[in-house]
Amino acid sequence: MKDKKTSFFEDVYAVVKLIPKGRVTSYGAIASYLGSKGSARMVGWALIASHPLTDIPAWRVVNRNGLLTGKQHFENANAMQNALESEGLTIIDDQIQDFEKHFWDPAKELL
DNA sequence: AGCTTGACGGACT
């Protein structure tokens, strides 16, 4: 469709919504899956716009270090960590433990 | 119309 209005955002939302419970992914992984690898910032920017949507489990998206860098953008920084722990994850000092074990790569899992 | 910032990531020193 010429209406390529398919904003980078909508694409990000679709992937984030597909993240299974108890799993997490990184901005770069999503960006790479979308084809805009290198523009991980855009993914984060899109998630900011996803705030009012509340249908986007943005808390399942962290940086490649498994660090909750974006918790600051949530209404309550504790909400992000709490949500992840509620899904069976362990977070210490805003860092996900065994992050690689819970890592969910759309380019592989979603494929 | 141009500069700065920003939920990142990778490369370089």
Add this chain to the structure above:
DNA sequence: TAGTCCGCCAAGC
């Protein structure tokens, strides 16, 4: 190994 710089793309000022 750790610290620093540059690059990506869009929005705000």
